[in-house]
Amino acid sequence: MIPSTMFSASYQGGNTDLVIDKAHSVLIKVSASGVCHSDVALLSGAGLDNRTYIMGTNSAEFPSRNVFRLLESTQNSRLSRLGEGVDPHKAKLGKLYTIITLTPCVRGLMGLPAIFNSVGIGRDGGYADYVVVPQDQLVPVPEGVSIEEASMAGDAATAAYHAVHDVAGIKEGTNFKVLMFGIGGLGHLGLQYAKHYGATVYAVDIKPEARKLALELGAEAAYDLATLNELLTANKLTVDITIDFAATTQTFEFAVSALKGNGLKYPSDAKAVMVGVSEESMTFSTLEIIGSGISVLSSPYGPRSSTEAALDLFAKGVVRGHFNTEPLDKVNEVIDKLRAYEITGRTVLIPNHHH
Secondary structure, X not given: OOOOOEEEEEEEOOXXXXXXXXXXXXXXXXXXXXXXXXXXXXXXXXXXXXXXXXXXXXXXXXXXXXXXOOEEEEEOXXXXXXXXXXXXXXXXXXXXXXEOOOOOOOOOOOOOOHHHHEEOEEEOXXXXXXXXXXHHHEEEOOOOOOHHHHHHHHXXXXXXXXXXXXXXXXXXXXXXXXXXXXXXXXXXXXXXXXXHOOOEEEEXXXXXXXXXXXXXXXXXXXXXXXXXHHHHHOOOOOOOEEEEOOOOHHHHXXXXXXXXXXXXXXXXXXXXXXXXXXXXXXXXXXXXXXXOOEEEEEOOOOOHHHHHHHHHHHHHOOXXXXXXXXXXXXXXXHHHHHHOOOOOOEEEEEOHHHO
């Protein structure tokens, strides 16, 4: 039976914690929602956003312009009832789905990019018992993928796969040397994608536990910042591509240093791919960037095809999600752990109706 109220954790401008509340919109019953480090940046107020909305970008979606495309589910996104106008061939009863954050139909509001009008960032997301979603945001989950990995697929895995495969160009038949910053919720997946497609990966993280995980997942080496600085200062490490899931001023400077050696040959195809979100500003010399042939590329999310590819790799066991679970009502404690860099891998929140 669907209740008349639900638990939710909302962003409200001016608050550095999520506001715990009861809401009255019930259509999708959420089973799991991953916690993203970008939530920390949003809660810092850096986005100057005064809207109020339920956060959570990993497992549920928002109403489309065609409001009749509403669905109900009983597990994560396992459909139990179809709304009027829904194609039963595309949204099947009893089937498990993950929810993608953005589609080409999403448009920005108030002059902001479209991503600020997406699930969990501007529109209600998955830090709740229930949420509304349109049919075209659903991606079927193959057999063999856990609910926890399914919740990661629509956000963390999509973003990481797109950054590695589509933006960085690490694909089957390539053998790039890659320096990867931040082996967290996205980075531990990105490392596995890069390895799967033949890259040699050097990992960087401030946490010993994350460096240990990187080596277990196949990294050639895993460095702390001081060790990396020594290598770069001595010109002992040059790579073809850097992928930055941390996005700090320091990691960007290290990325440029690791790539500039490519300028010794012409043409250079060095790439610095930015994925992480922070309040910090990155500055660079155009002479150094252009002279070294470094392309600085952003990778904010990914297309549906990236979600499907990530799910396929989960199903085949080629990539595995490293995660721990917490009840949804512990969301602020989890956010605090993210702020303190105490989480390795991904934390997945389980709504309280599953406990």
